[in-house]
Structures are given as structure tokens and as C-alpha cells.
Amino acid sequence: MSLDKQDVQKIAHLARLALTEEDASEYQSSLSSVLELVEQMQSVDTEGVEPLSNPLEMTQRLRADEVTEENRRDAFLANAPSTEAGLFLVPKVID
Amino acid sequence: MLEQNISSLVQKLRNKEITSLELTQSYLDKISELNPSLNSYITVCSESALAAAKEADIAIAAGTAGPLAGIPIAHKDLFCTNGIKTTCASKMLSNFVPPYESTVTAKLEQAGAIMLGKTNMDEFAMGSSNENSHFGLVKNPWNTDLVPGGSSGGSAVAVAAGMAVATTGTDTGGSIRQPASFCGITGLKPTYGRVSRFGMIAYASSLDQAGPMARSAEDCAHLMNAIAGFDPQDSTSAEVETQDYLTNLDQPLTGLTIGLPKEYFGEGLEQGVADAIRQAVSEFEKLGAKIKDISLPNLKLSIPAYYVIAPSEASSNLSRFDGVRYGHRCDEPKDLIDMYTRSRAEGFSKEVQKRIMVGTYALSEGYYDAYYLKAQRIRRLIKQDFVNALNEVDVIMGPVAPTTAFAIGSKTDDPVAMYLEDIYTLSVNLAGIPAMSIPAGFSNKMPVGLQIMGDYFTEAKLLNIAHQFQQHTDWHLQTPNMDKGA
Numbered sequence: 001m002s003l004d005k006q007d008v009q010k011i012a013h014l015a016r017l018a019l020t021e022e023d024a025s026e027y028q029s030s031l032s033s034v035l036e037l038v039e040q041m042q043s044v045d046t047e048g049v050e051p052l053s054n055p056l057e058m059t060q061r062l063r064a065d066e067v068t069e070e071n072r073r074d075a076f077l078a079n080a081p082s083t084e085a086g087l088f089l090v091p092k093v094i095d
Numbered sequence: 096m097l098e099q100n101i102s103s104l105v106q107k108l109r110n111k112e113i114t115s116l117e118l119t120q121s122y123l124d125k126i127s128e129l130n131p132s133l134n135s136y137i138t139v140c141s142e143s144a145l146a147a148a149k150e151a152d153i154a155i156a157a158g159t160a161g162p163l164a165g166i167p168i169a170h171k172d173l174f175c176t177n178g179i180k181t182t183c184a185s186k187m188l189s190n191f192v193p194p195y196e197s198t199v200t201a202k203l204e205q206a207g208a209i210m211l212g213k214t215n216m217d218e219f220a221m222g223s224s225n226e227n228s229h230f231g232l233v234k235n236p237w238n239t240d241l242v243p244g245g246s247s248g249g250s251a252v253a254v255a256a257g258m259a260v261a262t263t264g265t266d267t268g269g270s271i272r273q274p275a276s277f278c279g280i281t282g283l284k285p286t287y288g289r290v291s292r293f294g295m296i297a298y299a300s301s302l303d304q305a306g307p308m309a310r311s312a313e314d315c316a317h318l319m320n321a322i323a324g325f326d327p328q329d330s331t332s333a334e335v336e337t338q339d340y341l342t343n344l345d346q347p348l349t350g351l352t353i354g355l356p357k358e359y360f361g362e363g364l365e366q367g368v369a370d371a372i373r374q375a376v377s378e379f380e381k382l383g384a385k386i387k388d389i390s391l392p393n394l395k396l397s398i399p400a401y402y403v404i405a406p407s408e409a410s411s412n413l414s415r416f417d418g419v420r421y422g423h424r425c426d427e428p429k430d431l432i433d434m435y436t437r438s439r440a441e442g443f444s445k446e447v448q449k450r451i452m453v454g455t456y457a458l459s460e461g462y463y464d465a466y467y468l469k470a471q472r473i474r475r476l477i478k479q480d481f482v483n484a485l486n487e488v489d490v491i492m493g494p495v496a497p498t499t500a501f502a503i504g505s506k507t508d509d510p511v512a513m514y515l516e517d518i519y520t521l522s523v524n525l526a527g528i529p530a531m532s533i534p535a536g537f538s539n540k541m542p543v544g545l546q547i548m549g550d551y552f553t554e555a556k557l558l559n560i561a562h563q564f565q566q567h568t569d570w571h572l573q574t575p576n577m578d579k580g581a
Contacts, residue, residue, distance in 0.1 A: 015410060015455040017448055018436035027449060033511050034453050038399040041469050051471030052478060054301055054331065055287045055527025056551070061330055075194035081424035088419050091428045
């Protein structure tokens with residue numbers, strides 16, 4: 001499996017990563033070599049083998065629907081790059 | 096070299112032969128001396144460590160001290176520490192100060208341990224050499240031209256060079272065991288779900304597991320007593336009873352059956368490593384163990400399966416870094432997409448971006464079945480190999496890595512060569528079983544790690560086996576000569 005530059009730009013967009021032309025060429029070769037490495041999976045017969053997502057095969061544990069966290073707005077806002085009036089600030093989304 | 100035997104240090108602290116303040120100061124001095132050359136710490140917490148040491152001395156005098164009171168340790172910089180910068184060795188989080196504490200660090204604090212600081216690592220735990228850190232590479236104290244292994248390289252070096260009594264690490268594909276092997280220390284990756292992941296910055300959630308790194312199995316057992324156990328705050332935490340990991344250390348090994356998988360001794364294994372491992376195995380025979388040849392036929396497939404599953408989960412986990420709530424934000428974003436894409440491109444290194452893209456591709460429409468689901472089916476085959484083998488034998492042994500520590504820069508241009516380094520460790524994470532690395536000799540004057548793999552939730556047994564070996568050998572007591580090394 002080898003990727004062209006357009007594929008790389010498309011993947012980068014899906015992953016929300018800005019790539020320069022130069023980056024795209026570099027990733028084109030490094031991503032292709034990883035995909036080549038993982039290609040050997042395709043020769044294995046896995047007919048009838050169920051996918052394993054959790055090694056202990058545990059199912060998702062649910063908790064009671066109760067409020068357990070206190071309001072710590074200021075503590076959480078302290079790490080944000082930009083805030084105002086207790087809110088996270090982002091670039092304008094709607095004109 | 097400062098003393099790194101927890102049982103003996105606890106005794107001396109209780110007998111007032113030393114104070115925690117003196118002990119902590121001596122470790123901080125060692126860090127000041129060696130860290131400029133080895134770069135094993137990202138953050139050193141001198142003030143808070145000395146303050147905690149004074150409190151520990153008071154608690155010891157009052158008889159209210161916890162089991163690890165006054166013992167200076169350090170944490171991998173991906174465990175969130177309340178009010179103390181936690182970077183994951185990334186530019187993305189270079190100013191992140193967590194507003195909460197991880198369960199692992201909280202439990203060790205409750206047990207009385209003193210936190211000396213936060214250790215260096217491969218960014219977001221992605222790497223096998225600790226060359227991929229925003230804060231610079233870490234050097235191996237046995238030979239500073241060589242890598243310490245990764246991703247918990249800083250934690251391994253801190254123990255090996257005597258800059259902490261013990262450390263915490265995390266292991267997603269070998270990140271505790273391989274640096275432990277390269278640096279000549281003891282490390283344990285517990286069963287998936289045995290130690291809480293709450294407050295650990297996630298890499299690949301179905302594989303990540305925290306564990307102890309120390310000089311000896313006995314010291315690892317001390318840490319496991321503090322950190323193991325169910326945590327309601329981690330949705331994948333195992334609701335399985337813990338054991339006292341110290342009580343069974345002295346059990347004799349008579350009748351133990353050790354499996355040697357032929358796939359661990361094949362092509363690519365360095366001769367000196369193979370010799371050291373064979374020698375270690377024969378030591379176990381002297382201790383009464385029986386050896387059986389076994390096979391883990393799907394071992395080779397662990398590399399492709401891992402390099403689909405781990406990047407896929409990483410691409411999902413790392414989508415939280417959006418430049419909004421925490422982490423790096425680019426200058427003057429012109430719109431939301433521009434902010435996301437530039438913040439992430441600037442904040443993540445190339446290796447991290449590459450893994451995110453591999454995962455994004457594997458999960459994208461039309462490719463999910465061929466990559467992610469296929470990898471998960473192979474994951475079951477790999478798990479089944481271990482289940483079958485562990486029906487025949489008590490534990491499995493082999494090398495941790497095909498070579499000893501390699502030269503800095505020697506594999507950075509060939510990512511696939513770096514990935515192949517992980518051949519003996521990845522399958523353990525895919526299966527979710529516990530495994531240790533213990534010092535077992537030298538090859539090319541560099542430490543060799545023996546890997547001991549066991550059945551689910553048999554950490555006490557693994558520690559017992561490792562401890563018995565360490566009672567009859569002194570590989571774990573060998574330390575690098577830092578006078579000429581650094």
C-alpha cells in the first residue's frame with residue numbers, strides 16, 4: 001500500500017494537522033513504509049476469529065447517575081490559552 | 096551510589112539512623128550532579144520534596160507513617176500531578192499544570208513516598224529510545240553514546256544512575272521493560288487493568304498500563320503494594336483482589352515449569368544476549384525449575400497488529416488536543432480549522448503526527464475492516480497463543496529485546512527498524528498479561544534484560560521468581576561507573 005501526496009493531505013485534514021508541501025513528501029514515504037509493514041496482516045486467515053478489543057474481555061462498567069464532581073471552573077480554565085468571563089475563547093465560528 | 100533497597104531504607108528511617116530529609120537531600124544532590132549530562136528529569140521538585148521529607152520524618156517519629164514514608168521516588172511525566180507541570184515530553188503540554196492528581200501518584204503519596212520530580216520520556220510515550228522528547232534526549236548511564244530505551248527512559252536512568260530509589264513508568268508496547276533491560280534495572284508491567292490509568296495521559300487505552308521500576312524485584316513489590324488495585328475512576332480497572340506482593344517473595348521455585356518459546360530465540364537475536372538469557376535460564380534450573388520448549392506461533396504478527404491498534408487508539412485519544420481547553424495554541428488563528436490544524440502541527444513532533452495519521456487512516460471509512468478489525472482479530476490469535484502456552488507451563492521466559500542498548504541516532508532515520516526492536520515486548524500488551532524485565536548479565540559491556548511473562552494477575556508469582564533469581568545472582572546490584580560515563 002503506497003500513498004500519494006493527495007492521500008497524505010487528505011489524512012492530515014481528517015487528523016486536523018496542517019502540513020507543508022515538504023512535510024507531505026516526508027510523511028508520504030514514512031506512512032507508506034508503516035502501511036507496508038502492517039500489510040503482512042492481510043495474508044493471515046482470520047475467518048471466524050472474533051475481534052478482541054479488551055484483553056480481559058471486560059464489558060464497560062456503568063456507574064450510578066449521580067453528581068460526583070464539584071464545580072471547579074476556575075481550575076479548569078487556568079490551563080486554557082484564552083478565556084473571558086469564565087468561558088473558553090475560540091476564533092469566531094458564526095458570521 | 097546511594098542505597099536503593101527500600102526494605103533496608105524503611106528500617107533505617109524507623110530506627111532513626113537516617114532522616115528522610117537527609118536521604119531526600121542526598122538524592123537531590125545526585126540529581127544536580129548527574130542530570131545535566133543524562134537529562135533524565137524534566138522537572139525537579141526540590142522544595143516540595145524537602146517539605147514532604149520533613150513531614151515524613153514527623154510522621155515516622157509519631158508512628159503514623161505509611162509503608163513507604165520518606166522514600167524518594169520519581170514519576171514518569173505522563174502521570175498528572177496536581178499543581179505540578181505535566182508535559183508528556185511534548186511541546187503541546189509544555190505549560191500544562193494539571194488540576195488533579197493521578198491515582199498512581201496519589202496512592203504513592205498516601206503511602207508516604209517523597210516525589211523528587213518528573214522524568215523524561217518519549218513524547219506521548221511513543222518511542223523505544225527516548226530520543227523523541229521535546230526536552231531533549233536521555234543518555235544511558237552505562238555508556239552515554241547509547242540510548243536508554245523508551246519510552247520510560249528517564250525513569251530507567253533515574254534508578255540506574257542512583258537519582259531515585261524507584262520510579263513509575265508506563266508500558267504500552269514495552270515502555271517499562273525495554274528501558275529497564277537497556278539500563279540494567281528491574282521493571283514490571285502488570286496485567287492490563289491491575290493498576291489504575293486514571294490521570295495517566297492516554298496513548299493507546301486498550302494497551303496502556305502503569306508499573307514500578309526499581310533496582311530489585313523486592314523494591315518493585317513495595318511499589319506494587321501501594322499502586323495495585325481497583326479504581327472506580329478508571330472504567331477499565333479490573334475488579335480483582337490484590338495480593339500482598341511482599342509475602343510470597345521467599346517461596347522456593349522447586350517444581351516451577353518455565354517455557355522457552357522458540358520464536359524468542361530465532362533470527363535477529365544478538366548472540367551475546369542469547370548467551371546471557373541461556374545462562375540465566377540455567378540458573379533457574381539450579382533453583383529447581385524445569386524447562387520446556389514451547390511455541391508462540393503468531394509472535395511476528397504482533398508488530399503489524401500493534402502498529403495498527405496503538406496508532407488508531409492514539410489518533411482518537413490525541414484528538415482532545417485542540418488548542419481550546421489546554422495545551423499549545425498557534426498564534427493568530429484565522430478560523431477554527433486553522434486553529435486546530437496549526438496548533439496540532441506545531442505542538443506534536445513528527446513521530447506523534449505520523450502515528451496519529453496512521454491511526455486516522457486505519458480508522459477511516461473503507462479501511463476500518465481491513466486494518467483495525469483485522470488487527471483485533473490477530474490480537475485474539477496472539478492472546479490465544481499465550482493462553483495455550485500458559486496451560487502447559489507456569490511462566491514464559493526470553494529476552495526483552497533482540498539487542499542491548501543501541502547508539503544514539505542509529506535508528507532515527509528508519510522508523511520501521513525502530514519498530515522491529517519491540518518484537519519481544521508488544522505481544523504481552525496485546526494479550527494483556529503481566530511481564531517483568533530483570534538484569535541477567537551483559538553483552539558488549541551493556542546490561543541484558545531477561546523477560547518473565549506470566550498468566551493474568553500473577554504479579555506476585557513473577558515477583559517471587561525474580562526475587563529468587565536475585566537472591567542467587569548479583570546482576571541487579573551492578574551499577575554504571577558514572578565517574579567516567581558522565
